[in-house]
Amino acid sequence: xxxxxxxxxxxxxxxxxxxxxxxxxxxxxxxxxxxxxxxxxxxxxxxxxxxxxxxxxxxxxxxxxxxxxxxxxxxxxxxxxxxxxxxxxxxxxxxxxxxxxxxxxxxxxx
Amino acid sequence: xxxxxxxxxxxxxxxxxxxxxxxxxxxxxxxxxxxxxxxxxxxxxxxxxxxxxxxxxxxxxxxxxxxxxxxxxxxxxxxxxxxxxxxxxxxxxxxxxxxxxxxxxxxxxxxxxxxxxxxxxxxxxxxxxxxxxxxxxxxxxxxxxxxxxxxxxxxxxxxxxxxxxxxxxxxxxxxxxxxxxxxxxxxxxxxxxxxxxxxxxxxxxxxxxxxxxxxxxxxxxxxxxxxxxxxxxxxxxxxxxxxxxxxxxxxxxxxxxxxxxxxxxxxxxxxxxxxxxxxxxxxxxxxxxxxxxxxxxxxxxxxxxxxxxxxxxxxxxxxxxxxxxxxxxxxxxxxxxxxxxxxxxxxxxxxxxxxxxxxxxxxxxxxxxxxxxxxxxxxxxxxxxxxxxxxxxxxxxxxxxxxxxxxxxxxxxxxxxxxxxxxxxxxxxxxxxxxxxxxxxxxxxxxxxxxxxxxxxxxxxxxxxxxxxxxxxxxxxxxxxxxxxxxxxxxxxxxxxxxxxxxxxxxxxxxxxxxxxxxxxxxxxxxxxxxxxxxxxxxxxxxxxxxxxxxxxxxxxxxxxxxxxxxxxxxxxxxxxxxxxxxxxxxxxxxxxxxxxxxxxxxxxxxxxxxxxxxxxxxxxxxxxxxxxxxxxxxxxxxxxxxxxxxxxxxxxxxxxxxxxxxxxxxxxxxxxxxxxxxxxxxxxxxxxxxxxxxxxxxxxxxxxxxxxxxxxxxxxxxxxxxxxxxxxxxxxxxxxxxxxxxxxxxxxxxxxxxxxxxxxxxxxxxxxxxxxxxxxxxxxxxxxxxxxxxxxxxxxxxxxxxxxxxxxxxxxxxxxxxxxxxxxxxxxxxxxxxxxxxxxxxxxxxxxxxxxxxxxxxxxxxxxxxxxxxxxxxxxxxxxxxxxxx
Numbered sequence: 002x003x004x005x006x007x008x009x010x011x012x013x014x015x016x017x018x019x020x021x022x023x024x025x026x027x028x029x030x031x032x033x034x035x036x037x038x039x040x041x042x043x044x045x046x047x048x049x050x051x052x053x054x055x056x057x058x059x060x061x062x063x064x065x066x067x068x069x070x071x072x073x074x075x076x077x078x079x080x081x082x083x084x085x086x087x088x089x090x091x092x093x094x095x096x097x098x099x100x101x102x103x104x105x106x107x108x109x110x111x
Numbered sequence: 112x113x114x115x116x117x118x119x120x121x122x123x124x125x126x127x128x129x130x131x132x133x134x135x136x137x138x139x140x141x142x143x144x145x146x147x148x149x150x151x152x153x154x155x156x157x158x159x160x161x162x163x164x165x166x167x168x169x170x171x172x173x174x175x176x177x178x179x180x181x182x183x184x185x186x187x188x189x190x191x192x193x194x195x196x197x198x199x200x201x202x203x204x205x206x207x208x209x210x211x212x213x214x215x216x217x218x219x220x221x222x223x224x225x226x227x228x229x230x231x232x233x234x235x236x237x238x239x240x241x242x243x244x245x246x247x248x249x250x251x252x253x254x255x256x257x258x259x260x261x262x263x264x265x266x267x268x269x270x271x272x273x274x275x276x277x278x279x280x281x282x283x284x285x286x287x288x289x290x291x292x293x294x295x296x297x298x299x300x301x302x303x304x305x306x307x308x309x310x311x312x313x314x315x316x317x318x319x320x321x322x323x324x325x326x327x328x329x330x331x332x333x334x335x336x337x338x339x340x341x342x343x344x345x346x347x348x349x350x351x352x353x354x355x356x357x358x359x360x361x362x363x364x365x366x367x368x369x370x371x372x373x374x375x376x377x378x379x380x381x382x383x384x385x386x387x388x389x390x391x392x393x394x395x396x397x398x399x400x401x402x403x404x405x406x407x408x409x410x411x412x413x414x415x416x417x418x419x420x421x422x423x424x425x426x427x428x429x430x431x432x433x434x435x436x437x438x439x440x441x442x443x444x445x446x447x448x449x450x451x452x453x454x455x456x457x458x459x460x461x462x463x464x465x466x467x468x469x470x471x472x473x474x475x476x477x478x479x480x481x482x483x484x485x486x487x488x489x490x491x492x493x494x495x496x497x498x499x500x501x502x503x504x505x506x507x508x509x510x511x512x513x514x515x516x517x518x519x520x521x522x523x524x525x526x527x528x529x530x531x532x533x534x535x536x537x538x539x540x541x542x543x544x545x546x547x548x549x550x551x552x553x554x555x556x557x558x559x560x561x562x563x564x565x566x567x568x569x570x571x572x573x574x575x576x577x578x579x580x581x582x583x584x585x586x587x588x589x590x591x592x593x594x595x596x597x598x599x600x601x602x603x604x605x606x607x608x609x610x611x612x613x614x615x616x617x618x619x620x621x622x623x624x625x626x627x628x629x630x631x632x633x634x635x636x637x638x639x640x641x642x643x644x645x646x647x648x649x650x651x652x653x654x655x656x657x658x659x660x661x662x663x664x665x666x667x668x669x670x671x672x673x674x675x676x677x678x679x680x681x682x683x684x685x686x687x688x689x690x691x692x693x694x695x696x697x698x699x700x701x702x703x704x705x706x707x708x709x710x711x712x713x714x715x716x717x718x719x720x721x722x723x724x725x726x727x728x729x730x731x732x733x734x735x736x737x738x739x740x741x742x743x744x745x746x747x748x749x750x751x752x753x754x755x756x757x758x759x760x761x762x763x764x765x766x767x768x769x770x771x772x773x774x775x776x777x778x779x780x781x782x783x784x785x786x787x788x789x790x791x792x793x794x795x796x797x798x799x800x801x802x803x804x805x806x807x808x809x810x811x812x813x814x815x816x817x818x819x820x821x822x823x824x825x826x827x828x829x830x831x832x833x834x835x836x837x838x839x840x841x842x843x844x845x846x847x848x849x850x851x852x853x854x855x856x857x858x859x860x861x862x863x864x865x866x867x868x869x870x871x872x873x874x875x876x877x878x879x880x881x882x883x884x885x886x887x888x889x890x891x892x893x894x895x896x897x898x899x900x901x902x903x904x905x906x907x908x909x910x911x912x913x914x915x916x917x918x919x920x921x922x923x924x925x926x927x928x929x930x931x932x933x934x935x936x937x938x939x940x941x942x943x944x945x946x947x948x949x950x951x952x953x954x955x956x957x958x959x960x961x962x963x964x965x966x967x968x969x970x971x972x973x974x975x976x977x978x979x980x981x982x983x984x985x986x987x988x989x990x991x992x993x994x995x996x997x998x
Contacts, residue, residue, distance in 0.1 A: 029137060030144045047168030048141065056177045060184040071140070078137040 014046070014054045016097060019082060019090040022064060026081040028071060029055055055080055063089050124189055130181045134174065142167070196509070200516040207517060211489070215521070217889060218485050222525025222572075224882055225478025226564050227532025231540060232471040232875075233560040234533070236464050244453050245379050246317045250420065253449040255284075255410040255427060260444045266408045268397040271310065273434055274410065274447075280418040280426045285310035288408045291821070292387045293655055293851050295363035296350055301851035303655055304346060305384050306364070308391035309411075314341075316413045317381055323347075324358040324373030332390035340369040341388040344377040364389075366657035366849070381411075383456060403441045412449065424449050463872045463952060470626065470879040473619050475567065477883050480616045481890045482572055486518065487609050488897040518572035526565040533561065543871060606898075613887075613894045614934040617975075620880070620887035621938020621967055626949055627880035628963040629956055630873040636955035637866055643797035643806065644693060645733030648684075649858040650832035651692050652824045652839055654850050663748070666818040669846060673824065674725065676842045682830030687728040690819035693799040694865040695854075698722070703810070705764065706774040706787045719760060720799065720807045721777060723814040729794055731827045732858075739771045739792030746813035752788040753813065758796045760808035777810065779817070801865055803954040825858075832857045872952065884970070887934075888978045895927045896982040907991040916987035923986045927979025928972070935971050939964055 021027070021035050032055065033048050040046070058064045063086030071077040082090070125133065142163050149159035164170065208215045246252050255274065257264035271286045278284070292306030314326035322344055331339055340362065342351075351357035361368045369389065380386075396402065414423040431447035490497075497510055505513075656666060670688055677686045691698040702716040710716050726742045729735070737758060746753050754775065761770050774787035796806035824843075828835055836855045843852050856864075863870075899906070906919055946958025956963070 028140070030141045033141070048166060049168035049170055049173035052138070052141075052173050053176050053180075056180045056184070060180050060187070071144075075140055075143075076136060077140050078133070 012093075013044075014050060015058060016090065016093045018051070018054050018058060019063060019086055019093070022080055022082045022086070023090070026067075026069075026079045028069075028077040028079050030077070032080065058086065061089075062086075125185055127178075127182060130185065131178060134177055134181065138170070138174075196512075197516075200513050201520070203513065204517040204520050208520065214485055214489055217893075218482050218521050219525045219528065221478045221481045221485075221886055221889070222522060222568050223528035223532055224886070225475040226526050226529030226561075226568050227536055228879065228882065229471050229475045229564045229567075230529065230533035230561045231536035232467055233564065234537065235540065236468045237560055244381075244383075244456075246319065246381065246452070248416070249453060250451050251414045251416065252316065252452045253412050253414060253420075253423070254452060254455040255412060255447050256450045256455070257406075257431070258446050258448075259442075264445060265406045266410045267403050267406045268393050268408065269400070269403050270408075270410055271393075272398060274412070274427065274430060277430045277433075278412075278423075278426055280415055280423040282413040282415055283310075283312050283316055284410050284412040285313040285316055286391050286408055287313075287382065287411055288391050289382075290387075290389070291655060292364050292389075293366075293657055293849070294346075294350070294387065295849050299848055301849045302350065303851040303853050304386035305382075306387040306389065307382055307385045308389055311390050313381075313388070313411065314375075316411060317379070318413075319376065319379045321373040322376045323355050324371070326373050327388075327390055332392055334392055334394070336390065336392065338367055338369040339372045339389065340364060341373045341375055342371060343375050343380050343386045346386045347374045363849075366659040381452070400438075403438060411452070414449070420449070420451075462948075463868070466626070466949060466952065467872060467875050467879075470623055470876050473623050474879050474883050474886070475564070477616050477619050477886045477890075479568060479572075480612045480619075481886050481893075482521070482568075483574070484609055484612045484616075484890050484893055486514075486572070487612075488893055490514070492897075492900075515573055519569065522565070522569040522572045525568060526561075529565070529568075530561060540875075543874070609894050609897070610930060613890050613930055614937065616887040616890045617931055617934025617971065618937035618941060620883040621935050621971055622941040622945060623876070623880040623883045624967040624970065625939070625942035625964055626945070627873075627877040628967050629946075629949055629953055629958060629960060630869075630876050632960065632963055633953040633956045634866070634869055634873045637802050637869060640798060640802045642693065642802060642862060643734060643795055644858065645827070646857075646859040646862050648828055648832055649732065650826045650828065650835050650839075651854075651856055651858055651861065652826075652836070652843075652852060653692070653695075653854040654822050654824065654843055654852045656820045656822065656847075656850055658820045660849070661818075661820065663818045666820075667748075667815055669850075670725065670814065670818075670822070672846055673842065674727075676846075677824065677826060677839055680835060680838050680842075682828050682835065684827040684829060685727045685731045686827075687725045687731040687825045688814060688822050689722060689724045689728055689825065690814065690821055690823070691722055691799075692823040692825070692858075692861065693732075693797050694801065694861045695823075698799065700807070701778045703775050703777045706776070716778075717764060717808075719756075719777075720809040721812060722809060723812050723817045723819050725814050728811075728825065731825050732797075734797055735795040737793045737795060739790075741792055741794070742811065742813045747815040750816075752786070752816050753791045754788055755792040755794050755811040756790055757794055757806065757809045757811075759806045760810065761793055763808050775810070777812075802862070803869075869952075869954075884974060888974045891927060891930065891975055892978040892981060894930070895923060895979045896985070898926065899923055899982045899986045902986075903989055906986055906989045907993070910989055911991035919989070920980070920983035920987040923983035924976065924979045927975055927983075931971060931975035935968050938971075939968070942967075 017036050017040075018032060021032050021039075024035070027035070029048075029052055033046070033051050036046055036051070055064070055066075059066050059080070063083060064080045065083050066078050066080050068076060069079040142160070145163035145166065146156065146159040149162055150156055154162065167173075244252070255266065255270070257266060257270075266286070268286070271284060275281075275284045286309060288308040290306035290308045292304050294302050294304055296302060309327075309332075311327040311329055311332040314321075321341070324341075326341060327339065330336060342357075347353060347357060351360075357371055358373065360371050362371055363369075364387065375388070397405075414420060427447040427449055431442075431445055435442040435445055500510060500513075656669060661669060674686050674688065677683060698720055700718050700720045702718045704710060704716050724742055726744055726746075729741050736755075739755070742753070742755065754777075756770055764770075765773065770790050770793060773790045775790060776785050776787045779785055794811065797809070798804065798806055799809070800807065824839065826832070826835055826839065840852050840855070843850055909919060910916075942964065943959060950958045
């Protein structure tokens, strides 16, 4: 068990955000909570880079944003995966799995 | 909950400030949610906020970063959305236009006709009227125009002495004396070209440079100078193969040798059709006061650049007044004024061209009106579609843009076909240009014209295409939807607009039709005129004997040999020669006096046209000898000179006396000792100047007694006249190959070409009138058909209540005829008002000719009947059940 949260690897956050949004449209806060819960606090995620990632992905056309009403009836910005985002996620996922597998192969005792 | 998706509904574009505000909203939502959650876990609000901010990280950095990214995103989206909207508009418009092929075809054909005709005609007019001649500054190059006692006059050799010495406002003047040049080529063949004898300074006044060689030097127009000639680029290329070595060669012209010194660029010839220029060398006798009465030339001048045209005009007028003062008899009421070269050349072309231009602009107007109407009809039919799109979030701008796209697409396709039509039209047009309209033949399609015309059509399409969109958007979505395409107020407005447009179209068509009708009737009248001579089976052939080579004996021998040999050609009935053939534009006249009558002043002496003929002339031409005898073989040198006169001459000068046996003295060469000669016969009148012009008093003399170098051989034949051309030509060639033969035509062809201009104008205007009529009929049909389709419900009720189909169709036709009546009324008023414009082009018909106007109304009524009957038939077949259920 790690005592200190790990730093985020470059590009990892984008994949995490896209993956999170496959659950459906959600606002930034929900994305933030969801990622934290699913990583069990192992990875240290600040919200500032998260929001930067959301807007960057919007600019790239991988996600689309729209204003909507939150669960408690407040105006919130919802993000939704676009078709291009879905394709991008699939590609990134494959790269990630290969990468992880390669790392595991090295770490695995022979 | 699912938020709305941006792709389908568009929010307004965000400014930089809005982007920042949105970001703050988003961030504060996040922090608030986090604070609430932490407070719920038991933290104090302050501690909760502190933790939320800590978890967030560098919030200012995020603000800067996100602000920049979002601004960029926004711009990119704006661009892509615009492009996709445009593409959407185009594909949508194409789909919509394909879905209504009748409308699309009608609109495109209408536009193509309007644009095509307009471009073709405008190119011609632009070329002739609007483009300055290539001698800048063109308005400073002027011709002197003389009038005497209200009649047009020309220049005497002394004018080229008087004006240059007295005028201070001019750079200079040059004489222009037309000169028939028989150029003998190296292979010995002769060619007759349009030559001109000019002052040595002509080309300096024109301010042009020779293509090769040089132009005249000072003094080359003085007696004693050697013979030099300047050729046109055309002649130089045609006859000298464009070889520069032609410069310096000698060429035989009118049996004299000339040295070729230069070549004039093709487009800079002046006079515009000249081929050879040579200096005019005046004799001492010509440059004396005796020649002030002899007038046959013209004068070109250039006004100094720093002098106003008005001042120059005043100066020449004052000079002409002072000359009258010095020579009150000869120059009685003789005035000079200046006229720009362009004005001078275009002169009598101007009016017909402007009339044709007006006709074509009317056609374009009608075409635009038609397209406008079609678009309006279409827009009304699409009100529901527009309302639905508006309700789904399409803004007014978006709807306008959509309709604009359709209009532009129509205009572009119409214009493309129009260009094709214009090209075709120009070819046909130029193929039928009568020979007199030389300038027109140089015209070619003009891109500026095309652009201008297309813009007009485009503007019309845009204007009327977007009007309905404004209306729909203005009325509001709910109203339009509720209206469901029926009975709303906006409809009444478009309905009125449509009716007004159709009435306007019909009125324009009537105006054009009356113009065309008048021209057609006038042309028929003209063609019905008996020319006074036989036109069928007479062949005419012009030739010119070089004066220096043929003295009067040689001339007589040539004529006798030619007549003998021509008579021997199989198929030839009779042969004659004359100096000026009727309807050919040539001819001259002299003053004369009758023995026993006294005239107070020399200027009171009457004048008559004079023609020289051989004995068989009257027989060959079918001109009757009314009294006395004709010219006989015995009327030769040595025998007393005899004259024949025509009936007009008798009516004018011997209304009560017997002309036969009277003696008259013609001023042949201004010799006061010319003998009085007897009138021995009276012959029928011949329309020699033009079918539309009254015959002039004419004296016929014997060619043998008065030889003339320019000759026309006339041959009457039972065979096809054209088949004689070759044998006759070779006879002349055998007699003397230096005698050029030209203008071989039957008399029927001469009659036809004498009315070539009228035929040309008439055909054009008639063509435009026909197009206008068709377009107006289509417009009327469109409006009535649309009205019927809108009233299906009402008509159904009428049928259900017992209206017969007869009655329904009468009602519909009556509506069409009511529109037609108003349009025709307005059109007739316009036609009457415009009548004076065409009056000068008419012959034997007044501009208010009731038969023409009645005919126009009848034609229009018939066309209107058909245009309203078609929709009426549909209205009459309305099934009440279907009609009422259909709503």
